[in-house]
Amino acid sequence: MQTDKMSDHGDVATTDLKDKKKTGAAPSKRRMESRRKLLAAARTLFIEKGYHGTRPQDISKLAGVGHGTFYLHFTDKLACFLAFANEACDELGSFTQAHMKPNSTPMEQLREVIAGVVEYSNANPGVLSAALTNTNVLTVEEVKTSSPMERWSKNWADLIVRWRDEGVWNEDQDDDADPLFIGHLIVGAIGQGLAYGYLYNIESNKLIDDITRSLMRSMNGEV
Amino acid sequence: MQTDKMSDHGDVATTDLKDKKKTGAAPSKRRMESRRKLLAAARTLFIEKGYHGTRPQDISKLAGVGHGTFYLHFTDKLACFLAFANEACDELGSFTQAHMKPNSTPMEQLREVIAGVVEYSNANPGVLSAALTNTNVLTVEEVKTSSPMERWSKNWADLIVRWRDEGVWNEDQDDDADPLFIGHLIVGAIGQGLAYGYLYNIESNKLIDDITRSLMRSMNGEV
Amino acid sequence: MQTDKMSDHGDVATTDLKDKKKTGAAPSKRRMESRRKLLAAARTLFIEKGYHGTRPQDISKLAGVGHGTFYLHFTDKLACFLAFANEACDELGSFTQAHMKPNSTPMEQLREVIAGVVEYSNANPGVLSAALTNTNVLTVEEVKTSSPMERWSKNWADLIVRWRDEGVWNEDQDDDADPLFIGHLIVGAIGQGLAYGYLYNIESNKLIDDITRSLMRSMNGEV
Amino acid sequence: MQTDKMSDHGDVATTDLKDKKKTGAAPSKRRMESRRKLLAAARTLFIEKGYHGTRPQDISKLAGVGHGTFYLHFTDKLACFLAFANEACDELGSFTQAHMKPNSTPMEQLREVIAGVVEYSNANPGVLSAALTNTNVLTVEEVKTSSPMERWSKNWADLIVRWRDEGVWNEDQDDDADPLFIGHLIVGAIGQGLAYGYLYNIESNKLIDDITRSLMRSMNGEV
DNA sequence: TATGAATGAGCATTCATTCAT
């Protein structure tokens, strides 16, 4: 129970050196390499077996490092999972960012973002559903600040605010829905949409079109 | 290795007497009572602690029956969880059914259903998010036929088809989106919407309105 | 721990009504029938699954009687096993008895007995090895008086004494080996011989011949 | 579900390092010591309580190591039992080997081997009967290749072949009995002989003489 | 006499974490 290492469950915005001691010492190539291997293994296993089906031992073994090394880099299993989930969230962010085309209609922009998500999901099968797993150990405050689902919802909220500011929505409606709320709906819908596409083997382009159209409408944009 | 009981992992459509032997014998009052107590305890604990945080022993103890009795009624922990989840799904169905007012506009109908869901969720806090938990042990086929999430999506799809048949949608659009797909989006959105309402303490009526409006639009109905 | 029924672990020589209360009442047809069905089921299961792999519940179910009925007829699982084992031992006795041809040479007689054992073993596959199972719960005294293995050894000892009395052995040897000791050797050899025949699929007649010849020699008879 | 260790249920011919990973890495002193303590404890308990009466936990406790350590060295209880049984079988082999006196008559040689067995059995009371226990979980093929009883029978068969080659048997008989078959008879007879000696408290030398004489005859050698 | 639901101590096994080397 005693913990002389700093807990890193909640500090999402920290750098890659989450595990670094307070000293200003250099990160050491060897150390970085271990961590990289561990995270890669963690990703593989969390996707394949889920949070509860994956043991720290399995991660270490797949990473090719000693079992004890795991705890040199993560305070516990949960910290490792969150590191994985946040990594995935960041990747997805970059991925969709790259898909953004300025000077296009909101509909086009939305479609591009959705396309980015679907593409990412195809390129990294299982990552999103694994990363969005609720590990059921977070408090309400922790969920708000560190759960990948909430972080992603906030990203969408930002996007929506931007679109609103650009005045791309119909003006004939007093649509003052909370952007963060809309962000949640979108994340939920995309999550289920991807699950549906996977379960029933839907072709990517059709999936992108269908999700885009539904979300566009729900946000009251012109289709 | 031997097992007296039929596995009930996949048979969703069965009656409440899931655990009864194949004989047409009477269910026995005592037996029924035990099962009822177990399911009530299971509900309480799965909601409070989640699937992985709940032990069969805890369920038995809370139910006030012997530890072994649990396995007299459920082949294993998972079977008990699915029984709980399906029960919740059925309850929700009845609840929303009761909220349906014929001879009203689709918007009003949709609002009523959403209101039913929100009300149920308020009256049974945590049940939906617990029941929709992915236990990560089902195959694709099992997910399709027995997971509560899929069952609920199908219910929505049925509703949508009904509404379409009643011609309540705008006709100026060739909107042939798969009803089951829409059903998934709705379930995802509602799930996240409820989570948002819970996390940020949103007042019920506002939540109902916001969800309703968004869904209505996503389905291209008149708001 | 309290036991108001009489223990029947050690009383081998009792009649079939082992389980009868002290009253002189008639055995009741229904009662006899239950016991018969239970013993038949026990035989099947002890052979197929072994002592530790068979549960009283399984026996009751296969017998088609209520689970509680088992304990109406046997104080516990062990009593049931011993009843089975002794039944098998008796059967084998009758079987070999029937094979005995008076007025034949010892060699012929021995061969007949062995043939009876092998035949019985073929007709009742697994019974002997199951019945000779050491359940590891008997005290030395109980083993001497009630274990099937000991009973069978005693039967052989009797036979050997009879043969000796008939003066069928070579006289040029002061062979005063304890008949009971010889009985044990024979039982052990036959047990292993049958196991060998089963494992390596030996044809019955060859098996009979080989066992007979070896035993005949070990008893110093003319081959 | 995951398993770091190789199953060792069937691999009898492997070295003492049965539990070592496939790498050629050094066995690690600490690891060896744990295994040694576990096997010693297992021997004590399997002898005293039998297979079904011994729990892995008891073994660990007696060995003075943590409960989990047991499973670091044996895949399961059965693997531990087989390790014990094979160890006993090897010991017995060395013991009897040491008793062999070349340049003596077969009768003398046989007597020496039997004497070795009886001595071993006296020095290690209960080991043989414990090790020869049929755990009833092996398939026919596994029994043939890995059960101690079979291994021991094979050892005897080898001895018999050697004696035959040395031409120590009577030549006036076409005794072509399968050596492996004879090996089985011997093992069975010795097992029962030892049990008899134990049950009825026979003095060692008499026991050795009696068993030797009987076996000698059964193999048709000169007594 | 028969039934079968109920019992709970007991079992084999796991796994997140620690620590000696």
Added chain:
DNA sequence: CATGAATGAATGCTCATTCAT
């Protein structure tokens, strides 16, 4: 920094036996 053997509380589940009906 890295290692991997060790740990032991905890888990899901079993089964011989009891008992209310």
